[in-house]
Amino acid sequence: MTDFAIHPQLIKDCVLLGRFACSHVLLMNNAGAPWIILVPQNTIGATELTDLPRDTQQQLLDEVNLAAVVVKAQPSVEKLNIAALGNMVPQLHVHIVGRSPSDYCWPKLVWASDPGPRYEDAAILLWRDLFSQVDGFSAASL
């Protein structure tokens, strides 16, 4: 897995919070909606969720569930949008977005909306702390 690298566009748009066994955990730098992106590590060349071997898919799904718990615990989140899209960034990645009828772009999709405000540094640290309470999460240096 020496050649794996997170896509530069994801690095630009997000903050790397850390990783689970299968996937890297990124926070989209958009304070308008809680928005986590999982990038599975052992998937060089895979662009589709359905390209992955079944056991890797299931491990990734388990990590989606873990991230969903953190996102759903955020104030005002009433709905999740979970998606593997990739029209813009071909590297396989899964979005877990917490939505609310009171958020900055409801009911439009976040991918079809202008970016919301960026996070304060303290808020990013708080996100990392929240994930650090999840079993199997290893925090990155910020």
Next chain:
Amino acid sequence: MTDFAIHPQLIKDCVLLGRFACSHVLLMNNAGAPWIILVPQNTIGATELTDLPRDTQQQLLDEVNLAAVVVKAQPSVEKLNIAALGNMVPQLHVHIVGRSPSDYCWPKLVWASDPGPRYEDAAILLWRDLFSQVDGFSAASL
């Protein structure tokens, strides 16, 4: 499971092709992009993928894989968009959309675009025939 019914908005927008063990298989009536929707049956009250028990999630994921094979086999499909959204229709459902840089709304998402043209009846029958070749699929009457 006597109270389960597919959401009226999905019935309005789609054609019911049949079902797998876990989920009903709908074809979005949009000839602009191959677009399948899976609606899991045994999920009354569930609105999120992550609300489902792990074994149901995995069964649904297996059926997403089966649908993805059919969608990817369509001419010109180069990319899948797989998503559980639900901002408009709260009933849990999973989209499997085949995309191509030459399709009617690339690179915009289908959910953020005007509908494409509707299918001819013969094309809908062909879709049902394609799924009828998949193990575990039971075709609906059209």
